[in-house]
Amino acid sequence: MIVETGHFALVLALAVAVLQAILPAWGAHVRDERLMAVGPPAAVTQLVLVVGAFLALTYAYVVSDFSVENVYLNSHSAKPLLYRISGVWGNHEGSMLLWVLMLALFGAAVAVFGHRLPQTLRANVLAVQGAVAVAFMLFILLTSNPFSRLAPAPAEGLGLNPILQDPALAFHPPFLYAGYVGFSIAFAFAIAALIEGRVDAAWARWVRPWTLAAWMMLTLGISMGSWWAYYELGWGGWWFWDPVENASFMPWLAGTALLHSAVVMEKREALKIWTLLLAILTFSLSLMGAFLVRSGVLTSVHAFAVDPARGVFILGILVLFIGGALALFALRVGELRQGGLFAPISREGSLVLNNLLLTTACATVLVGTLYPLALEALTGDKISVGSPYFNMTFGPLMLPLLVALPFGPFLAWKRGDLVAAAQRLWLAAVTTLLVTMAVYAVVHRGPWLAPLGIALGVWVMTGSLAELASRSKLGQAPLPESWRRLKGLPRSAFGTAVAHFGVGMMVVGIIGTSAYQSERILVMKPGDQAEIAGYTLTFKGAAPQRGPNYREEVGVFEVTRDGQPVTSLMPSKRLYDAPPQPTTEAGIHVSWRGDLYAVLGDAQSNTEGGYAVRLYFNPLVRLIWLGAVVMFLGGLLSLSDRRLRVGAPKRARMQTSPMPAE
Amino acid sequence: MSRKQRRAVLILACVGLLGLASLLVLFALRDSIVFFHTPSDVVEKGIEAGQRFRLGGLVAEGSVRRGEGSLVEFAVTDTVKTINVVYEGVLPDLFREGQGVVTEGRLDGSGKFLADTVLAKHDENYMPPEVADALKEKGVWQHMGKPQPATN
Numbered sequence: 001m002i003v004e005t006g007h008f009a010l011v012l013a014l015a016v017a018v019l020q021a022i023l024p025a026w027g028a029h030v031r032d033e034r035l036m037a038v039g040p041p042a043a044v045t046q047l048v049l050v051v052g053a054f055l056a057l058t059y060a061y062v063v064s065d066f067s068v069e070n071v072y073l074n075s076h077s078a079k080p081l082l083y084r085i086s087g088v089w090g091n092h093e094g095s096m097l098l099w100v101l102m103l104a105l106f107g108a109a110v111a112v113f114g115h116r117l118p119q120t121l122r123a124n125v126l127a128v129q130g131a132v133a134v135a136f137m138l139f140i141l142l143t144s145n146p147f148s149r150l151a152p153a154p155a156e157g158l159g160l161n162p163i164l165q166d167p168a169l170a171f172h173p174p175f176l177y178a179g180y181v182g183f184s185i186a187f188a189f190a191i192a193a194l195i196e197g198r199v200d201a202a203w204a205r206w207v208r209p210w211t212l213a214a215w216m217m218l219t220l221g222i223s224m225g226s227w228w229a230y231y232e233l234g235w236g237g238w239w240f241w242d243p244v245e246n247a248s249f250m251p252w253l254a255g256t257a258l259l260h261s262a263v264v265m266e267k268r269e270a271l272k273i274w275t276l277l278l279a280i281l282t283f284s285l286s287l288m289g290a291f292l293v294r295s296g297v298l299t300s301v302h303a304f305a306v307d308p309a310r311g312v313f314i315l316g317i318l319v320l321f322i323g324g325a326l327a328l329f330a331l332r333v334g335e336l337r338q339g340g341l342f343a344p345i346s347r348e349g350s351l352v353l354n355n356l357l358l359t360t361a362c363a364t365v366l367v368g369t370l371y372p373l374a375l376e377a378l379t380g381d382k383i384s385v386g387s388p389y390f391n392m393t394f395g396p397l398m399l400p401l402l403v404a405l406p407f408g409p410f411l412a413w414k415r416g417d418l419v420a421a422a423q424r425l426w427l428a429a430v431t432t433l434l435v436t437m438a439v440y441a442v443v444h445r446g447p448w449l450a451p452l453g454i455a456l457g458v459w460v461m462t463g464s465l466a467e468l469a470s471r472s473k474l475g476q477a478p479l480p481e482s483w484r485r486l487k488g489l490p491r492s493a494f495g496t497a498v499a500h501f502g503v504g505m506m507v508v509g510i511i512g513t514s515a516y517q518s519e520r521i522l523v524m525k526p527g528d529q530a531e532i533a534g535y536t537l538t539f540k541g542a543a544p545q546r547g548p549n550y551r552e553e554v555g556v557f558e559v560t561r562d563g564q565p566v567t568s569l570m571p572s573k574r575l576y577d578a579p580p581q582p583t584t585e586a587g588i589h590v591s592w593r594g595d596l597y598a599v600l601g602d603a604q605s606n607t608e609g610g611y612a613v614r615l616y617f618n619p620l621v622r623l624i625w626l627g628a629v630v631m632f633l634g635g636l637l638s639l640s641d642r643r644l645r646v647g648a649p650k651r652a653r654m655q656t657s658p659m660p661a662e
Numbered sequence: 663m664s665r666k667q668r669r670a671v672l673i674l675a676c677v678g679l680l681g682l683a684s685l686l687v688l689f690a691l692r693d694s695i696v697f698f699h700t701p702s703d704v705v706e707k708g709i710e711a712g713q714r715f716r717l718g719g720l721v722a723e724g725s726v727r728r729g730e731g732s733l734v735e736f737a738v739t740d741t742v743k744t745i746n747v748v749y750e751g752v753l754p755d756l757f758r759e760g761q762g763v764v765t766e767g768r769l770d771g772s773g774k775f776l777a778d779t780v781l782a783k784h785d786e787n788y789m790p791p792e793v794a795d796a797l798k799e800k801g802v803w804q805h806m807g808k809p810q811p812a813t814n
């Protein structure tokens with residue numbers, strides 16, 4: 001009964017979303033306040049109904065109601081509660097319901113927090129948001145209904161793919177989807193602005209917090225996925241340049257660009273057209289990501305079995321929204337006037353450079369992701385584009401971005417002084433130089449360019465610290481005065497510095513682990529010793545064990561370093577009960593130098609008690625995910641800035657009265 | 663600088679960057695893409711030894727043999743032609759006889775495929791699309807029951 005109620009709630013939510021998509025927009029068109037006022041309550045009602053539907057499905061999972069087909073296919077009564085809950089979105093139907101839930105959540109948030117928005121703008125934004133919701137709810141109800149029943153009900157479920165039974169992966173989809181879907185707000189604002197034919201600094205001020213929030217979620221979501229792939233898949237890597245990974249990375253790149261161009265628009269009223277286009281493209285890439293992952297057109301190590309018929313529906317959604325948005329853009333863009341002049345060397349100029357490089361990099365990723373599809377369609381040849389392609393294209397484009405990054409915040413708006421900026425960065429430059437020399441002096445292996453890569457990361461890190469130091473006049477004013485100034489800085493200034501610092505950390509981590517990873521593959525018998533990166537591992541043998549819903553074979557390695565015991569690693573090979581699928585659990589020892597990472601392979605039939613063993617040492621790899629967390633925190637700091645939160649109430653009130661396009 | 667000059671600088675920067683990126687993409691696509699072939703393709707097209715490609719098909723039943731150390735030999739088949747593969751390393755969890763597999767590497771002079779990568783899959787029922795298509799072409803594809811709902 002509860003499940004049917006959930007199904008019904010989703011149908012009602014669809015009806016409400018249809019109203020939300022039509023009435024406010026019509027109201028904005030004919031300037032009818034009553035019609036426009038339908039938007040906010042409709043968005044909130046839609047949220048309540050979708051939450052109801054989602055809870056109903058969650059309930060079916062928690063009580064293991066196997067008469068629901070979706071639960072039968074993806075759950076098992078012996079599964080721990082956390083994974084019974086995360087199983088809700090660990091499958092296609094449920095994850096689309098999560099997608100719609102996020103959509104409703106963001107829509108309702110605009111309705112609740114957007115009371116300062118001009119009435120027509122809010123009405124149009126909510127209408128666009130409603131239209132997107134309609135498309136995805138139809139998709140669920142027509143092609144991927146999670147509420148359909150089975151008769152007779154099976155006694156036991158098939159279980160969730162065991163590699164998904166993992167804490168990081170339980171929360172990876174919600175964050176990822178919050179990011180994807182969060183960009184729909186920027187998209188809706190862009191469409192609303194195009195419909196009204198008006199866009200100004202205030203627009204950017206409203207869009208920026210939403211974009212920032214979505215970007216933060218996506219940052220965390222992607223890095224969680226990467227972290228999971230690192231320790232769960234047992235291959236010692238953290239990024240594969242796999243199409244499914246790229247599908248989430250492209251919206252991130254475009255979203256990062258959007259975040260920066262919105263700053264220019266807010267402060268200087270420049271780059272308006274570009275920002276609107278970027279807002280449309282970012283969400284389009286999110287939609288495309290959903291299509292690529294859900295349609296099964298991709299060859300991917302992460303791909304799961306999919307039903308191609310659904311792809312056609314998503315493709316329809318894709319064409320409708322991207323095509324419609326771009327058509328509207330083409331139609332209306334002439335009515336928007338460019339504002340704010342600036343010199344090439346200026347804050348605006350630096351942000352334009354940021355945008356150029358990020359979007360170009362995004363385009364190269366897009367080409368690499370779609371080229372195999374295009375080639376197969378045209379010639380029938382099957383190819384795969386792997387990391388060499390991305391290292392050759394994406395890498396060189398990041399280089400100037402990172403070199404230029406620390407200069408940006410030191411340049412003044414309108415016209416900046418590069419020499420003055422360089423002077424204020426001298427300490428950062430000297431530090432970077434010293435670190436580079438130190439790395440060259442200490443490390444004698446790996447590619448000779450690698451220390452320069454590390455230097456680049458250090459440069460970004462020290463550069464962001466230099467910005468804070470300079471703004472608080474550290475070293476120029478007395479210390480208490482500097483402290484007072486530092487405390488007086490707006491949170492968004494800290495946010496920028498912290499987020500950029502995180503970028504630097506990530507660069508150091510990426511270069512460190514890519515250039516200096518050690519790997520050994522060998523067969524070990526009990527008592528055998530192996531050396532890697534200064535550690536000595538002694539294999540003590542392997543023994544079977546029983547977990548809550550799996551059996552496993554656990555290998556024990558005693559680890560010593562310079563004769564001192566460090567830790568013992570216990571990698572295992574698991575065989576889950578349902579579905580009966582093997583997984584690899586790596587044994588990882590974390591230290592400040594890097595991760596010692598051991599994987600237990602197959603038992604060797606021709607060696608008594610022997611196992612294939614793979615050992616890695618991944619230097620500095622933690623900095624990659626720590627960097628992402630720091631970037632997230634930077635975003636959080638920015639988001640908590642009063643200026644952003646309040647959203648310039650004065651200007652907003654002034655613009656409530658209908659004004660002609662400027 | 664006048665508005666015109668500024669715009670010129672901007673356009674030049676855009677064009678320059680796009681040109682550079684296009685060059686990078688073209689070079690990278692020429693040098694670093696990897697073709698996918700089935701065992702039949704390999705025999706029919708006569709691929710040169712040393713050329714890097716992906717070989718996909720089913721792991722032939724009864725073909726997996728462990729060698730010295732972590733050396734493994736197995737055969738990849740599309741049921742028409744079969745190619746022997748040598749791989750040193752730890753096999754992915756879902757590697758099994760009779761299951762679909764994608765390996766990457768090159769042929770040695772004697773027609774053996776020296777793989778340095780055996781691709782892992784995440785899902786028991788997942789068949790790499792290339793393998794599925796190749797098997798369909800050879801007419802040996804049997805539908806593997808109801809497709810599992812996708813997961814991510």
